[in-house]
Amino acid sequence: MSFRRGKDARRRWRLSAKLLIASSVATVIGFSAICASVMFDMRRGEEELARQTLENLASGIDADISRNIELYDLSLRAVTSNLVMPELNSVKKELLHLILFDHAATAQHFGAIQVFDAGGNLTIDAASLDPRPENRSDEEYFTVHRDRPDVGLFISRPMLHRGAYAIVLSRRVTGEDGRFLGVVVGSIRFSYFHELFGRLNLAPGDTITVLRHDRTIIMRTPSDLDVIGKNLAEQNTWRSENLKDGGSFAGKGPVDATPRLYVRRGGASPLFVVVGKPLENIFNLWRTEAIRIGAIMAALIVFVLSTALFLAREIGRRAAAEERLEEMATTDALTGLRNRRKFDAEIDVEWRRAARQGQPVALLMIDADHFKAYNDTYGHQAGDQVLVGIAICISDAVRRAGECAARFGGEEFAVLLPGTSAIDAFNIAEAIRLKVKQWCEGDITTTVSIGIASMRPGPGQSWADLVEAADKALYAAKANGRNQSVLTSGPKFSLVA
Structure with a gap:
C-alpha cells in the first residue's frame, strides 16, 4: 500500500506541474485578452472623440459658409426680381443703382454685383455707373443659365474674377414670357476662406476642403493651387460612397496618400465641407499608452511564465527525487529486484483485483539450495554473486506486465504471477530452475527449489493464505531432495518436477 501511495503522490506531482503551467498560461491569455479589449476600447474612444471634434x-x-452664401444669394435674388419690373426701363442710372443695389449685401470679401444681358454683354455694374464694355457669353456661369432655366443659384469653379481669385455666384434673369434675359453675377473672394480658416487652430496635417456637389474642390487648406478646382469625380480610385453627407471615412483620401479620418457636413447648401485629421495624430497618444501598457504586460507575462516554468521544474525535480527515493525504498540493493516491502504492496493490490475479477493468482517461492554452506565455503562475495545470478535468471523469465519478482529475504525469492493458472505457473518455475541450473554449471554449482501455489480468492481468504501455500510447497521441494519445483493447490501437492 505504501508503494501505491508513492505512485499516487508522483502522479499528483506531475498533475500539479501541468496544472500550474496550464493555469499560468490561461491567466496570461485571460489578462492579455482583457488588456487587448481595453486597448481597443481606448482606440475606439480616441477615434470617436476625434470624430465628434471634426463634426463640430x-x-x-459649413454654417458660416452657408450663411454668407445665403446672404449674398438674397442680394442676387433681389436684383433678379427687380430687373424684370417694366418701370425700371425709364429710370435714370443713379436711381436704378439705388433700387437694385441699395439692399445688396456688402462685405470685404464680396465682389460687386454685375448684370449681363442675353448676349453676355455687361449692362449694369454695382461698382460703376458707366461700366467698361465686357462680354462673358463664353463663361460657364453664363452658358449654364442660358441653356438650363432650372439651375437656380450656380456657383462656378474657382477662377480669376475681376483681378482676384474667387468663386462666382450667379442667377438667371427670366422674362415674364420665360425668355432668357441675362444673368446676375456676384463673387466671393478666396480671401474670405483664408480668413475663415485662419481663425482656426489646426494641427499639422489637418485639412479643410470646400466642394461643390459635383465634387469640384472650391477651396482647401493647406492651400494648393494644383488641387483647387480639381473635380474628384474624375478619379477612379475614389468613390463618393466612401464619404456620404453626415458620415465619416478613415483611410487614404482622394487628394494625397496620408491616411486621415474625414468627416463631411453640408445639407441643402450648394457647397459642402470635408474636414480631415491624420490618423497618426489621432492615435498618437493612444499608441504611446498602448506601447507602455504592452511593455508592462509583456514583462508580467515573462515573469509569470518564467516563475511557472521554474516552479514546474522544481516540482518535477521533487517528483523525480521522490520517485528515486521510492525506487530505492522498494528495490533490493544487491539483486535489483523488488524488496519485501514492494512485494507486500503488490500482492495486496493484485489479490484484491483478482477477487473482484474472479481471476487466479499464482506465487512462486524460490530458495537457493545449500546457500549457507556455499556462503561459508566461498565467502560472502561469492554468495552475493550467486544471488545476483539467480535474480538475473528470474528477471529473464518474468517479463509480463503486473508480474513482480522480489527478494523475499536472505537467499529466498518470490515471484507474483497475476492471472496465471497453476500449470502456467509451474512452467515458469521450471524455466527459472533450468536457467539457474544452466548458469551454475561449471565451478559454481548452485540450484534452486521452487514452491508453486495458484488460488482464486474466495470469501474469508487473504493473500497470506497464498504465501503460506507456496511456502509449504517450497518446504516440500526441499524435503524431496531440492533442485525441483513443487505445485500445490491447497494442502495436497499435485505436481512435482
Missing part, C-alpha cells in the same frame, strides 16, 4: 468643426465651417 465641419458643422461650424
Whole structure:
C-alpha cells in the first residue's frame, strides 16, 4: 500500500506541474485578452472623440459658409426680381443703382454685383455707373443659365474674377414670357476662406476642403493651387460612397496618400465641407499608452511564465527525487529486484483485483539450495554473486506486465504471477530452475527449489493464505531432495518436477 501511495503522490506531482503551467498560461491569455479589449476600447474612444471634434468643426465651417452664401444669394435674388419690373426701363442710372443695389449685401470679401444681358454683354455694374464694355457669353456661369432655366443659384469653379481669385455666384434673369434675359453675377473672394480658416487652430496635417456637389474642390487648406478646382469625380480610385453627407471615412483620401479620418457636413447648401485629421495624430497618444501598457504586460507575462516554468521544474525535480527515493525504498540493493516491502504492496493490490475479477493468482517461492554452506565455503562475495545470478535468471523469465519478482529475504525469492493458472505457473518455475541450473554449471554449482501455489480468492481468504501455500510447497521441494519445483493447490501437492 505504501508503494501505491508513492505512485499516487508522483502522479499528483506531475498533475500539479501541468496544472500550474496550464493555469499560468490561461491567466496570461485571460489578462492579455482583457488588456487587448481595453486597448481597443481606448482606440475606439480616441477615434470617436476625434470624430465628434471634426463634426463640430465641419458643422461650424459649413454654417458660416452657408450663411454668407445665403446672404449674398438674397442680394442676387433681389436684383433678379427687380430687373424684370417694366418701370425700371425709364429710370435714370443713379436711381436704378439705388433700387437694385441699395439692399445688396456688402462685405470685404464680396465682389460687386454685375448684370449681363442675353448676349453676355455687361449692362449694369454695382461698382460703376458707366461700366467698361465686357462680354462673358463664353463663361460657364453664363452658358449654364442660358441653356438650363432650372439651375437656380450656380456657383462656378474657382477662377480669376475681376483681378482676384474667387468663386462666382450667379442667377438667371427670366422674362415674364420665360425668355432668357441675362444673368446676375456676384463673387466671393478666396480671401474670405483664408480668413475663415485662419481663425482656426489646426494641427499639422489637418485639412479643410470646400466642394461643390459635383465634387469640384472650391477651396482647401493647406492651400494648393494644383488641387483647387480639381473635380474628384474624375478619379477612379475614389468613390463618393466612401464619404456620404453626415458620415465619416478613415483611410487614404482622394487628394494625397496620408491616411486621415474625414468627416463631411453640408445639407441643402450648394457647397459642402470635408474636414480631415491624420490618423497618426489621432492615435498618437493612444499608441504611446498602448506601447507602455504592452511593455508592462509583456514583462508580467515573462515573469509569470518564467516563475511557472521554474516552479514546474522544481516540482518535477521533487517528483523525480521522490520517485528515486521510492525506487530505492522498494528495490533490493544487491539483486535489483523488488524488496519485501514492494512485494507486500503488490500482492495486496493484485489479490484484491483478482477477487473482484474472479481471476487466479499464482506465487512462486524460490530458495537457493545449500546457500549457507556455499556462503561459508566461498565467502560472502561469492554468495552475493550467486544471488545476483539467480535474480538475473528470474528477471529473464518474468517479463509480463503486473508480474513482480522480489527478494523475499536472505537467499529466498518470490515471484507474483497475476492471472496465471497453476500449470502456467509451474512452467515458469521450471524455466527459472533450468536457467539457474544452466548458469551454475561449471565451478559454481548452485540450484534452486521452487514452491508453486495458484488460488482464486474466495470469501474469508487473504493473500497470506497464498504465501503460506507456496511456502509449504517450497518446504516440500526441499524435503524431496531440492533442485525441483513443487505445485500445490491447497494442502495436497499435485505436481512435482
